[in-house]
Amino acid sequence: MAKERGDNYYTIELGQAFIGDQSHVVPENTERYHHERTVAYKRCIKLVESYLATGTVDWTPALHCAAFPVESDALRTSFLKFLSELTNRELKPNTIDGYRRFTYYFIEYLEGKGYRSLADVKRGDIAAFISVICSERYQATSLGAHMPGLKLFLSMFGETEPFLPEIPGHLPKKRDILKVYSDDEYNRIIAHLDEAEGLSFRNKAITILAMNTGLRAVDICAVRLRDIDWEHGIIHIVQQKTGRTHDIPLTEAIGNALVDCLLNERPVSDLDFVFLRSVAPHGPLMSHAGIRNILFNVVNDSDIEAKGRSYGTRITRHSTASRMLRNGVPLPVISEALGHGNKDSVMIYITTDNAKLAECTLPLPRGGACHG
Known part of the structure; x- marks a missing residue:
């Protein structure tokens, strides 16, 4: 280069x-x-x-965020106590990881200021940290998901609890129009699954599940043989994010894809997971990145342009909802089909369709000027 x-x-x-x-x-x-x-x-x-x-290079393996050593014994002890509290609260793994990562950056910020313990924290430090973290690592619109972790950390210690008011009460929320696949792009992807040479039955089944059900990657990975109710045409799952049970219709397309995967390709294994790694040892497919790569390759091979869109189950989930919305499916039904824990979550999918947005606008008043 x-x-x-x-x-x-x-x-x-x-x-x-x-x-x-x-x-x-x-x-x-x-x-x-x-x-x-x-x-x-x-x-x-x-x-x-x-x-x-x-003039030197550190060749030691790179560690995950929040795993780098904290130099101060006092700060390290406070951080480890916080991690223990997260575990005790039995939070979701993704929530724990987000809180841990964000709070670690706060500890790192304190050490960068030369602080050796939480007793060194001064008025203005929390607000300054939030300003720095927004300029270096996070968008302000994404802080809402991580700020509760910092609040918990500060509330756990007498030295930092007085500074809780420095955390802003209202954070900006991003309201972008969601990126989705059009009906034409959806049809091209599905057609490619039948025409592609060398595409594994496993990857075909995963793509059909993602494109037609809106399942999250973590839920696709977690599908087990015992979850498939062939007699009643249902896949019973417990959503990893919400902990709620969710029944997915076993359509002909999904059923045929699963049969091909299970009978013609899946390695012999005592494991109950439907989707296994293709390379020995054939453990369960547990990586979100693995699902993303499968969808990335299928979509690219279907000659679908990215157009600024991401890959993975996030866009397939949004696309499923958008397609249902365009077909006139009521919002509560879409919410149920996607297994939302909060029924209001489905409102965001209105932003995937300009026509639906137009239906939601209010007419301008007639016969006079508008007054605020």
């Missing part, structure tokens, strides 16, 4: 261009895109910049 750009020396701009390079996403590339490779790009640049700054 440096040669192509005509750069003889490393620059910050070159490093950012390398990290942002998407040439490996091109479908013709047989290696395909995968998350680990993108992480490796960032790791590579980090090593280069570390060497240029210090």
Whole structure:
């Protein structure tokens, strides 16, 4: 890349261009895109910049966020107590990870200011941290999902509890129009499943489930053989996010895809999971990234342009709801079909359809000016 750009020396701009390079996403590339490779790009640049700054390179494996060592014994003890409290509250794994990550950044911020314990925290530090975290790591619109973790942390200790009022009571919420697949794109993806050579029965079944049910990746991975009620044409699951039971109609397309996967391809295993890894040892397919990569390859091979849209079950879930909405399915029925824990959650899917948005607008008053 440096040669192509005509750069003889490393620059910050070159490093950012390398990290942002998407040439490996091109479908013709047989290696395909995968998350680990993108992480490796960032790791590579980090090593280069570390060497240029210090003259040495730290070759130790990169650790997950919130796993880096906290230098201060007092701060480390406070953080570990917080992690223990999260576990005791039996929160969802994704919630725990989000709270842990966000609060770790707060601990890291305190150490960066030279603080050795929570007793060093001063008025204004919480507000300053929120400002920094918004400029460096998070969008302000995403803080609402993580702020409860910081609130819990601050409330656990007498030194920090007085600073709780510094956390803003109202955070901005992003209200973008959701990105979805059109009816034409949906039909092209489904047609590709029947025409594609070399596409595994497992990946075909996963795609059909995602495109036609709106299931989350974590729920697709968790489907077990005992969940399939062939006699009554239902798949019974317990949603990982909400903990609620959810019944999915076993349509002809889904049933046939599952039969092909189970009878013609699935490795012999004592495991009860429907979808297993294709490479030995054939453990359960448990990775959200794995489902994303399957959908990424199927959609790309269907000649569907990204158009700024992401891949994975997030867009297939939104697309399922949008397709039901365009077909005149009432919002409560869509909410039930997607297994929402909160019935109001379905309202966001109105933003996927301009016609439905137009139906929701109020007419301008006649016969006079509007007064606020």
